[in-house]
Amino acid sequence: MTILDKNTLAIIMIGTTHVIDMGGKDAFIHYENETLAHMLLPDGTLFHGLWTLLDDGYKVEWKDGPTGSWKLDHSPGAIDYVDANGAVRGRISRIDFGDPASLAA
Numbered sequence: 069m070t071i072l073d074k075n076t077l078a079i080i081m082i083g084t085t086h087v088i089d090m091g092g093k094d095a096f097i098h099y100e101n102e103t104l105a106h107m108l109l110p111d112g113t114l115f116h117g118l119w120t121l122l123d124d125g126y127k128v129e130w131k132d133g134p135t136g137s138w139k140l141d142h143s144p145g146a147i148d149y150v151d152a153n154g155a156v157r158g159r160i161s162r163i164d165f166g167d168p169a170s171l172a173a
Contacts, residue, residue, distance in 0.1 A: 089159045115132070
């Protein structure tokens with residue numbers, strides 16, 4: 069397994085939407101640009117916030133929501149979201165270019 073670094077994260081995050089399998093239900097995170105992000109949880113909760121890349125992950129501060137640091141862990145055929153405690157919280161099922169779920173609207 070390999071924790072993705074800042075340069076790799078910039079390529080696969082900025083301007084994309086990650087569809088994350090959270091145990092059979094999907095969450096969507098749209099990284100609009102280098103500072104704005106939007107997340108739709110499986111229960112319908114929508115967050116907007118600020119995010120920034122770190123050397124080995126990223127930090128996000130959701131308005132009216134949690135703040136956290138995350139890493140993306142790559143293994144053959146998979147990329148997992150890992151929380152600050154090292155627990156896998158979801159797996160990327162696909163990466164879409166742009167904002168097809170209209171989270172930034």
